[in-house]
Amino acid sequence: AKSAGRNAIRFFDPAMQRMIDERARLQDELSHAVERGEFVLYYQPQFDVEQKIVGAEALLRWQHPLRGLLAPGSFIPLAETSDLIVRLGDIVLRQASERLAAWSRMPALARLGIAVNVSARQMHDEDFVARSLGIIRAAGADPSRLSMELTESLLATDIEATIEKMHSLRREGVCFSVDDFGTGFSSLSYIQRFPLSSLKIDQSFVATCVDNPRSAGIVEIVIGLADRLGLGHIAEGVETAVQLEQLKALGCRAFQGYLLGWPMPVEEFEAMALARVAT
Ligand code: C2E
Ligand code: CA
Ligand code: CA
Numbered sequence: 001a002k003s004a005g006r007n008a009i010r011f012f013d014p015a016m017q018r019m020i021d022e023r024a025r026l027q028d029e030l031s032h033a034v035e036r037g038e039f040v041l042y043y044q045p046q047f048d049v050e051q052k053i054v055g056a057e058a059l060l061r062w063q064h065p066l067r068g069l070l071a072p073g074s075f076i077p078l079a080e081t082s083d084l085i086v087r088l089g090d091i092v093l094r095q096a097s098e099r100l101a102a103w104s105r106m107p108a109l110a111r112l113g114i115a116v117n118v119s120a121r122q123m124h125d126e127d128f129v130a131r132s133l134g135i136i137r138a139a140g141a142d143p144s145r146l147s148m149e150l151t152e153s154l155l156a157t158d159i160e161a162t163i164e165k166m167h168s169l170r171r172e173g174v175c176f177s178v179d180d181f182g183t184g185f186s187s188l189s190y191i192q193r194f195p196l197s198s199l200k201i202d203q204s205f206v207a208t209c210v211d212n213p214r215s216a217g218i219v220e221i222v223i224g225l226a227d228r229l230g231l232g233h234i235a236e237g238v239e240t241a242v243q244l245e246q247l248k249a250l251g252c253r254a255f256q257g258y259l260l261g262w263p264m265p266v267e268e269f270e271a272m273a274l275a276r277v278a279t
């Protein structure tokens with residue numbers, strides 16, 4: 001770094017400059033992509049204990065004109081540094097709500113739910129409740145088919161305002177679940193303060209529950225906790241039949257993971273759901 005004037009510092013390190021340029025370029029590309037509508041939802045099926053499909057988690061993909069289909073890991077973290085994530089969140093909610101409205105007119109799919117992921121910056125936006133309800137209603141979706149996945153760290157900030165927003169949405173039927181449950185550092189007492197419907201057992205526990213008795217213990221305790229509090233639960237990241245059997249032995253009754261179904265385009269999901277829907 002070479003100083004230009006007293007306090008200003010300019011970076012001439014070419015590697016660092018490239019990183020800064022790359023970030024700025026991606027940010028720019030992202031906001032154009034929002035305008036051009038290059039985002040699609042993939043749907044990963046969620047199963048009950050009879051392996052019937054009860055709903056899906058909507059997972060965002062960027063259909064990039066040159067680089068192909070991009071997973072959220074490559075653009076969500078950057079989007080979360082600005083209000084772009086709020087616009088992306090609206091797109092996700094709109095697409096999911098329109099899908100729910102379409103399913104409500106198809107008797108075989110009418111009972112399916114959709115879970116969407118909500119970032120902290122989205123939830124903490126002051127218009128979140130009004131905008132979300134506006135989007136859901138405009139699409140003609142039943143809010144009680146929609147669930148929002150929140151992380152423990154989201155729930156750990158701005159607690160009072162968050163509780164109030166959740167209650168406002170809950171009154172209209174929207175459900176909330178804690179994503180990646182057990183990986184944050186929150187105290188257990190917070191769970192009872194939020195109007196939650198379900199706990200999502202993190203895939204790290206699922207991945208190790210066969211070989212590691214402590215993981216198995218945690219899975220069992222989380223399910224017991226959910227039961228005791230009148231909450232639902234689901235295990236995510238189920239990749240093997242052995243894991244599925246172990247989870248069932250530990251009392252688990254809802255599952256999501258590559259073993260049972262990958263995230264897939266909506267037409268594929270609908271075809272799979274038609275064949276394996278819970279009645
Ligand atoms: P997440 O919410 O924890 O989602 C689960 C991730 O695990 C997804 O990755 C999913 O494809 C993947 N997965 C599903 N089954 C398995 C399995 O059996 N094994 C393994 N190893 N992985 C599995 P994906 O789609 O790349 O999404 C990554 C993260 O990006 C999500 O983690 C979520 O935090 C975020 N994300 C995705 N869509 C959205 C969105 O619409 N809005 C926001 N704010 N974040 C999103
Ligand atoms: Ca999730
Ligand atoms: Ca998760």
Ligand code: CA
Nearest residue numbers: 179180202203
């Ligand atoms: Ca995660």
